[in-house]
Amino acid sequence: MSLATETTARPVEQFRVTRSRRNVIWTGAGALIVVVVFALFPYIVHSGTTAILVQAFIVLTMASMWNLLAGYAGLVSVGQQAFVGLGAYFVLILAINGTSPFAALPVAAIGSGVAALPLWWLVSRLRSGYFAIATWVLAATVMLIIEKFSSIGGGTGMPLPGFAGFDPTLLTAYTYWAGLAVTVVAMLAIYLLLRGRLGLVLTAIRDDEVAARSSGARVGLARMLVFVVAGAGCGAAGGLLAISQLQVQPGAVFSIQFTAEMAFVTIIGGLGTIEGPILGTIVYMVLQQTLASYNAWYLIILGLVAIFMALFARRGLWGLVDARLNLRLFPVGYWLRLDK
Amino acid sequence: MSWVNAIIQGILVGGLYALFACGLSLMFGVMKVVNLAHGDLAVVAGYIAIGVITVTHIPVLWSFLIVVPVMAVLGYVLQRTILQGALDRSVLATLLVTFGLSVVIENGLLQFFTANTRGIGSGLALVSGSFSIGSIQIGYLPLVIFATAVVVLLGLQYFLSTSRYGRLIRAVADDKEAAQLAGADYRHVFGIAAAVAFGTVALGGIAYGMYAQLAPTTGTDTILLFAFAAVVIGGLGSLWGTLLGGVVLGVAQQIGAQISISDETLAGFIVFLAVLALRPQGLISRGAQS
Numbered sequence: 071m072s073l074a075t076e077t078t079a080r081p082v083e084q085f086r087v088t089r090s091r092r093n094v095i096w097t098g099a100g101a102l103i104v105v106v107v108f109a110l111f112p113y114i115v116h117s118g119t120t121a122i123l124v125q126a127f128i129v130l131t132m133a134s135m136w137n138l139l140a141g142y143a144g145l146v147s148v149g150q151q152a153f154v155g156l157g158a159y160f161v162l163i164l165a166i167n168g169t170s171p172f173a174a175l176p177v178a179a180i181g182s183g184v185a186a187l188p189l190w191w192l193v194s195r196l197r198s199g200y201f202a203i204a205t206w207v208l209a210a211t212v213m214l215i216i217e218k219f220s221s222i223g224g225g226t227g228m229p230l231p232g233f234a235g236f237d238p239t240l241l242t243a244y245t246y247w248a249g250l251a252v253t254v255v256a257m258l259a260i261y262l263l264l265r266g267r268l269g270l271v272l273t274a275i276r277d278d279e280v281a282a283r284s285s286g287a288r289v290g291l292a293r294m295l296v297f298v299v300a301g302a303g304c305g306a307a308g309g310l311l312a313i314s315q316l317q318v319q320p321g322a323v324f325s326i327q328f329t330a331e332m333a334f335v336t337i338i339g340g341l342g343t344i345e346g347p348i349l350g351t352i353v354y355m356v357l358q359q360t361l362a363s364y365n366a367w368y369l370i371i372l373g374l375v376a377i378f379m380a381l382f383a384r385r386g387l388w389g390l391v392d393a394r395l396n397l398r399l400f401p402v403g404y405w406l407r408l409d410k
Numbered sequence: 411m412s413w414v415n416a417i418i419q420g421i422l423v424g425g426l427y428a429l430f431a432c433g434l435s436l437m438f439g440v441m442k443v444v445n446l447a448h449g450d451l452a453v454v455a456g457y458i459a460i461g462v463i464t465v466t467h468i469p470v471l472w473s474f475l476i477v478v479p480v481m482a483v484l485g486y487v488l489q490r491t492i493l494q495g496a497l498d499r500s501v502l503a504t505l506l507v508t509f510g511l512s513v514v515i516e517n518g519l520l521q522f523f524t525a526n527t528r529g530i531g532s533g534l535a536l537v538s539g540s541f542s543i544g545s546i547q548i549g550y551l552p553l554v555i556f557a558t559a560v561v562v563l564l565g566l567q568y569f570l571s572t573s574r575y576g577r578l579i580r581a582v583a584d585d586k587e588a589a590q591l592a593g594a595d596y597r598h599v600f601g602i603a604a605a606v607a608f609g610t611v612a613l614g615g616i617a618y619g620m621y622a623q624l625a626p627t628t629g630t631d632t633i634l635l636f637a638f639a640a641v642v643i644g645g646l647g648s649l650w651g652t653l654l655g656g657v658v659l660g661v662a663q664q665i666g667a668q669i670s671i672s673d674e675t676l677a678g679f680i681v682f683l684a685v686l687a688l689r690p691q692g693l694i695s696r697g698a699q700s
Contacts, residue, residue: 146505148446192683195690198501199444200646202509203638204686207679210635214676225672326630330513337506366517373514380506381495 087404097399108250112243120246124314126355127249128307129331131256133339133347135303136332138260141342142272143296146198148329149205152189152212153182153301155324157308159216162318165232166222172248175309179252182305186298194294206326213324227319230312245314252306261344263299264402268292276342304328330369334376340386344400349387412668415546420664422548424657425556426621429614430637431644431652432563433607439647440583440603443493443504447511448611449634454515455481455615456624460528470531470620478612485608486601493604494597512630519626530619537620555617562610563653569606570649579603639682645692654693658685 112120132154139145157178164174193204217225233241263269271292274282283289312318331354339350354372361368379386385393392398430452437443445451458480459473468476492511496503531537540549570576578599581589586596618624618633636659644655659678666677685692 140502140506144502146502146509148509192686195686196642199438199442199446199505200638200642202444202446202505203634204642206630207635207639207682210631211676211679211683214679218672218676326513330509333506333509334513337510341502366521369517370514370521373510373517377492377507377510377514380503380510381492381499384499384503 105254112246117242120242124246124249126351127253128310129335129354130347130351131253131307132304132332133335133350134256134260135300137336137347138296139300143293146202147205148202149209150304150332151324151326151328152209153304154308154328156182156185157305158312158318158323161309161312162222162230165230171232171313175306178309179302179306183298183302186301190294190297213320217320229317249310252310256303261400269402334372337376337379338386340388343388346386346388416664416668417661420661421657422552422556424660425559426617427636427640427656427659428559428653429617430633431640431656433610434637435641435652436607440579441600446508447515450512450515450629452611452615452633453624453629455612456619459530459616474616478609481608481612482605485604489601489604516626527623527625529623551620563649567649575602643682643685645694648694651692651694
């Protein structure tokens with residue numbers, strides 16, 4: 071009774087719940103302009119620059135997928151190179167059978183996503199740290215199995231066929247556009263997934279898994295979905311890798327280095343935000359280009375920075391930006407607006 | 411007869427895998443830390459051993475007298491600083507930090523010591539010698555390593571069940587807040603547990619350097635993955651399970667190698683995946699799955 075009186079006694083506050091403080095049309099238009107400008111790059115800049123950008127697209131796609139896993143679903147996978155490698159091999163196998171490698175990219179993504187299902191069934195039995203190493207063992211196993219097929223290059227790999235008729239300049243441009251397309255689709259997919267029901271379930275799990283379960287959130291299903299999407303995304307990135315390097319070698323495409331890059335880029339940029347991997351990729355590319363002549367040093371420095379970030383700046387560089395400006399480029403949460 | 415031989419060699423090499431695995435299992439059991447840098451630290455221990463032997467000319471076997479204490483101190487310091495710092499934040503942070511450590515160590519070794527493989531004490535009678543029973547050749551080294559693993563596991567069990575620090579470690583592993591209330595500084599006890607685990611890591615690294623060759627990537631593609639497979643096959647949280655898991659893994663690998671020499675590693679992983687699929691709690695079940 072007293073509760074009711076109290077509620078009515080308070081002045082009625084007007085409020086609205088919105089996705090963002092600014093009009094979403096403006097951010098959408100901004101994103102579209104950025105994509106269009108990027109799409110025009112092959113006409114403007116040198117082919118060396120587009121090659122570097124393709125590398126950035128690969129890293130950004132992989133890091134965004136890893137961020138979805140670790141930052142949103144709490145799944146630390148150190149075996150994502152399994153999907154990078156699978157994606158590369160899907161493109162290779164299709165190219166051997168006469169499909170254009172570019173047309174094979176969507177197949178590589180879907181194939182890797184489908185492959186993620188049985189792998190999830192195996193690794194989902196373990197939690198947290200043991201889950202992490204299990205994914206690593208899986209990646210090693212997948213590589214060892216693929217190495218057994220000599221028709222796709224066995225242990226030494228083989229060059230990617232299907233580029234015979236291409237003019238080199240045109241090939242660079244096509245590769246670039248393919249890279250841009252993969253990245254845009256991947257980011258859009260993540261954005262839409264996190265805006266939707268899955269995003270809500272994942273946020274609920276992150277805040278309190280037991281409470282989420284008892285409220286009927288299908289935790290296992292949500293995590294499986296994330297694992298499959300991340301597998302598909304890393305597969306697409308792997309296919310892109312095969313196209314940009316024009317060859318597929320098991321030791322190279324199944325390298326743990328990819329997972330290291332994904333993880334470090336995400337941690338440095340900001341775990342659990344869509345913007346974080348973008349910022350992290352910029353940092354990564356700058357470091358990699360400056361330290362390219364120093365072999366493994368860029369990974370050592372990235373690793374040290376990532377350890378520092380994980381310990382002292384948990385929300386990464388984007389977290390620092392966000393703390394000052396309160397800015398969201400990809401609004402997936404809600405704002406509560408009170409009208410005075 | 412070659413099958414019997416494969417099984418015996420597999421059992422013996424299982425001791426090596428148990429040496430890798432017991433430290434991983436101990437750190438998870440006590441601190442809930444899955445140390446992804448476990449294997450790389452074993453390689454570091456092996457490299458330290460090579461350095462110590464080259465500089466001081468002490469007998470190869472006695473190098474552990476220096477390397478084990480060095481690694482134990484490193485373990486205590488790492489646990490009290492970086493690992494505890496990560497633990498205070500979240501489980502996620504411990505994974506990110508140890509994975510970062512793993513990559514940094516591996517690439518650091520690559521940068522300073524090149525990708526060349528290095529052995530420890532190659533040419534010694536102990537390392538290359540063997541004796542035969544009937545048609546089966548048994549190397550002295552695998553036998554010594556297996557015996558070492560059994561001694562280490564017995565020592566660990568004795569230490570955990572009877573010593574003062576062992577009791578503290580078990581108390582803290584059960585409930586660190588309650589142990590803290592009862593007067594045990596759990597951070598210090600975690601440090602001691604890490605020191606013990608790193609001691610076993612040091613033995614594993616030296617043993618592997620003698621048994622095979624060490625390279626910067628050995629830490630992850632062999633030691634960490636085999637240690638983990640042994641832990642899962644044996645059963646999470648079981649000390650003697652690591653020996654059983656190591657033996658099963660070793661036998662699977664040797665049988666795989668009998669079928670085709672290139673299938674050695676794959677056969678081990680397939681048995682691991684089969685255990686994961688059919689009996690995820692491991693062969694020795696404590697009922698505790700996490």
